[in-house]
Amino acid sequence: MSFYTFMGSVEQGLVYAVMVLGVYLTFRVLDFPDLTVDGTLPLGAAVTGSLMLQGWDPFTSLGMAMLAGALAGCVTGFLATKLRIMSLLASIITMTALYSINIRIMGRPNLALLNQTTIFDALAVPAIPRFLLTPLIFLAVAGGCKLVLDLFLHTHLGLALRGTGDNPQMIRSQGVSTDNMILIGVSLSNALVALAGGLVAQSQGFADVGMGIGTIVAGLASVILGESLVGKESVLRQTLSAIVGSLVYRFAIVVALSYQVGFLRLTPSDLNLITAVLVVVCLTIPMLRKRMRWKRA
Amino acid sequence: MLQITNLRKVFNEGSINEMVAIRSINCLVEKGDFITVIGSNGAGKSTLLNLVAGTFTPNEGDIFISGERVTHWPEHRRAAYIGRVFQNPLSGTCATMTIEENFALAGNRGKKPGLRWGVTRRDHKAFQEKIRLLGLGLEYRLKDRVGLLSGGQRQSLTLLMATLQRPRILLLDEHTAALDPPTAAQVLKLTQELIQEMGLTSIMVTHNMRHALELGNRLVMMHGGKIILDVAGEEKRRLTVQDLLNEFAKLKGDAVADDKMLLI
Known part of the structure; x- marks a missing residue:
């Protein structure tokens, strides 16, 4: 693997870490499996891209992407809590709707953002080459998101949110509306995912309606990978594990794609298959470990 | 304080599984x-x-508090x-959260959870004093996850939490x-x-x-x-x-x- 491919995987790992933090928030904190993210990632890209093409500032367009993501999350939350649709189904419904909405926003299935001033141009420092600058910016964003999330999850609202995923009956008996917590949590999560989408669009120079496929599976794989490496004893560790998991996941993908297995050479289109297998392996390892321990005992 | 009038609760009303749980209570x-x-x-x-x-x-009747x-x-x-303690000792607390975080939730019962810091140093002290009354030594384990505690310890904490806010x-x-x-x-x-x-x-x-x-x-x-x-x-x-x-x-x-x- 060349140095540039390595830096590329670090860059990807850091930008998608923002998405993984969002997935962590729903999947682990709220215990609300949310597939909306497959639609929110391209939503973030679409909103950012369209606004930039209309001459908006690249930072403000990222903010608007987050707002759009939060709105999408709000819809899923509304379907799940007020209309009592099963959480998984509610998120699939929103995700499906977002496909059409994303094309509406862009006016076509994809946008090229060539010659647009991105945040990377705005933050460019002559002394730092681009291949270092981009990962550094992504590191700052992912680290910032982790920090804000860490602080948030220790406020009263954050405690109520964590409790909602842990023991909803107890949380209701403490006077907190679990419905509201789900609405807030899912919105926040999708805002993060949309931010990741916007950042990806700006760094790659395009937005595509299909770029979100497999987001949730990649997110879950990263969360689970991270937890098995970093542990999940505290909130700080869990958010760190989301970032580490994302890095390791992207790195593993690059490695998998750069080797030939027998006559088979993996291509980027095999990515979803690899990820699916990876998630199954990650999910079953704890169970297998337990069984091994029993046998030894 | 609490008034219950003509209360009636039927589960699965109109189906073959219909079950009258509360017939009429005053x-x-x-x-x-x-x-x-x-x-x-x-x-x-x-x-x-x-x-x-x-x-x-309820299907019928009314409940008045004060x-x-x-x-x-x-x-x-x-x-x-209302303060509440459940039959299952695991029901009244959040296992993945620390003792003090559980107490912070209980201390905020009935108020909107905002963006204030969950457990301040003052809260920590106050919770410690409360928990000391249990005599279970838990006052030194405020930062331990509740999931590490026994059922009896958790039920004692739930009871204390239910009365933390009168x-x-x-x-x-x-x-x-x-x-x-x-x-x-x-x-x-x-x-x-x-x-x-x-x-x-x-x-x-x-x-x-x-x-x-x-x-x-x-x-x-x-x-x-x-x-x-x-x-x-x-x-x-x-x-x-x-x-x-x-x-x-x-x-x-x-x-x-x-x-x-x-x-x-």
Whole structure:
């Protein structure tokens, strides 16, 4: 693997870490499996891209992407809590709707953002080459998101949110509306995912309606990978594990794609298959470990 | 304090699984009352508590707390007035959160959770003082996850949490039934102390007749979704286990069928 491919995987790992933090928030904190993210990632890209093409500032367009993501999350939350649709189904419904909405926003299935001033141009420092600058910016964003999330999850609202995923009956008996917590949590999560989408669009120079496929599976794989490496004893560790998991996941993908297995050479289109297998392996390892321990005992 | 009028709760109404849990209940709970509730399985004791707490909404009738009609208030809104301890010792706390974080949730009961810091240094001190009263050594483990604690420890914490913010009504749903006898006795003692010291209006469901007789100033016996016996004061003090058994045999028209009723 060349140095540039390595830096590329670090860059990807850091930008998608923002998405993984969002997935962590729903999947682990709220215990609300949310597939909306497959639609929110391209939503973030679409909103950012369209606004930039209309001459908006690249930072403000990222903010608007987050707002759009939060709105999408709000819809899923509304379907799940007020209309009592099963959480998984509610998120699939929103995700499906977002496909059409994303094309509406862009006016076509994809946008090229060539010659647009991105945040990377705005933050460019002559002394730092681009291949270092981009990962550094992504590191700052992912680290910032982790920090804000860490602080948030220790406020009263954050405690109520964590409790909602842990023991909803107890949380209701403490006077907190679990419905509201789900609405807030899912919105926040999708805002993060949309931010990741916007950042990806700006760094790659395009937005595509299909770029979100497999987001949730990649997110879950990263969360689970991270937890098995970093542990999940505290909130700080869990958010760190989301970032580490994302890095390791992207790195593993690059490695998998750069080797030939027998006559088979993996291509980027095999990515979803690899990820699916990876998630199954990650999910079953704890169970297998337990069984091994029993046998030894 | 708590007024219940013509309350009726039917599960799966209109289907073949229809089950009348509460047939018709009228009850006035005075301020400072400590009521023990007994009855066989399926008598409607837990359903009654769930109706008061707002976990279920009744089919008919009304519930008033301090004169306010709360019949259709959602559970989380009513929680501002109600402290609750469940039968399952794991139900009252969040296992993945620390002791102090659980206490912070309880300390904020009935208020909107905002962006204030969850556990301040002052909170930590205050919680520590409270928890010291348990005498379980938990005051040094405030940053431990609750999932690491035993059922008895968790139930003691739940009880303390339910009274952290003075509730207008304390609901105890067989909260010692799942604990081993020595732990159950300890939790029961704590219950009695807390209720006495704070002068709390409380309703305690129990399967243990002796507990029902020893604790509280008023005893209610339920059967088939109705209150079949309601004694208070001097009359309750004279009541014996045998009286209760006789009462049961008489009112049911047959021998006590449920062996759980025979826990003495």
